[in-house]
Amino acid sequence: MTRILPLTGGPTLADATTAFLNRRDLDADTLRSYRQTLTRLRAELGDGVLLSDLAAEQVAAVFTTAWSEAAARTWNRHRSALRSFTTWAAARWSTTDLAVLIERRRENADATKVIDRHLIEALWQRQDLPLRDKTLFRLLYESAARSVEALGLDVADVVPEAKRGRVRRKGGATEWILWQSGTARLLPRLLTGRTSGPVFLTDRRPGPARTPAAVDLCPLTGRARLSYERAEYLFKQTTKNVDPTGAGYTLHQLRHSRLTHLGEDGWSSSMLMALSGHRNLRSLGIYVQPSTEAVAAALADHDPGRRRH
Known part of the structure; x- marks a missing residue:
């Protein structure tokens, strides 16, 4: 249970946000997202301001400036983080709804975020990719695992002969992720001697x-676990020449x-x-819509003109 400091007039913004982020029920991705939002609020409003003195207008002004x-998705992500914090704080102290003036923005679905199959296949054929990067990218695609789950794998979690690894899922459950022969051929080379x-x-x-925790x-090598930020950067650099936007694809797009x-x-x-x-099923639904390429291929297969030939 989070310990609330008995401060006169209630906690400061710094104390409240620190207690909120120290909760054990937040997974790594959610924690990272929440921290970005609340760090910006603290920088703009001040660590020492009492939570009870904050007004929704002040927070709305920070959102507008920042x-x-x-993009609508980014705005909504920060809004969601603020609403979670406000709801949590309201259960402990008498506070204003700091998110009441911040409206959710409409997000337009982006049907171009799926990476074409031929681009995926071309990625596996590249000879210039380091073994670690190719193994990670292929494992993420074949397993459809979340990036943080794959990056959290330890050598002891991997069962090579069964093509699986033990991970902590979003929400804390321990489960297996599964992969195919492509990953299975690469992993033993990556883990040689470890x-x-x-x-x-x-x-x-x-x-x-910058010495991390022992875990x-x-x-054997003294090197640290690869971070999500670094892995995301590497994948964007690897794919920026084939991404129509020139920015490079994200790791989440492999799962998608x-x-x-x-x-x-x-x-x-x-x-x-x-x-x-x-x-x-609701959260899964956005991933299982046929791509433009699949619809185009189906139309071509059923084109009367094609059958006449």
Whole structure:
């Protein structure tokens, strides 16, 4: 249970947000997202301001300054983080609804976020990719796992002969992620000589001032667990030349693309949920819509003009 400091007039913004972020029920991705939002609020409003003195107008002004030009999805993500914090705080102290003046923005679905199959296949054929990067990218695609789940794998979690690894899913459940022969051929080469520590490691040893926890260090090489931010950067750099926007694809798009491709191939929703770790059909639904390429191929197959030839 989070300990609330008995401060006169209630907690400061710094104390309240720190207690909120120290909760054990937040997974790594959610914690990272919440921290970005609340860190910006603290920077703009001041750590020492009492939570009870904050007004919704002040917070709305911060949102306008910080994220008015951001994409709707980014705006809504920060709004969701604020609403979660406000709801949590209201259960402990008498506070104003700090999110009441911040309206949710409409998000337009982007049907171009699925990576074409031929681009995925071309990625596996590239000879210039480091073994670690190719293994990670292929594992993420074949398993449809969340990036944080794959990056959290330790050598002891991997069962090579069964093509699976033990991960902590979103929400805290411990489950298996599964992969195919492509990943199975790469993993033994990546893990040569290693019997413990993280599967995916940084290129260099961390400096003395940045030594991570022992659980995130490889005892054989002294290198640290590869971070999500670094892995995301590497994938964007790898794919920026084939991404129409020039920005490079995200790791999440590997998961999205895998589920879309399997849905096009006839996989049932229950099978997709079992593979990906989704808990309900509603959250899975955005991944199983056929891509433009699949619809175009189906139309071509049923084109009367084509049959006449």
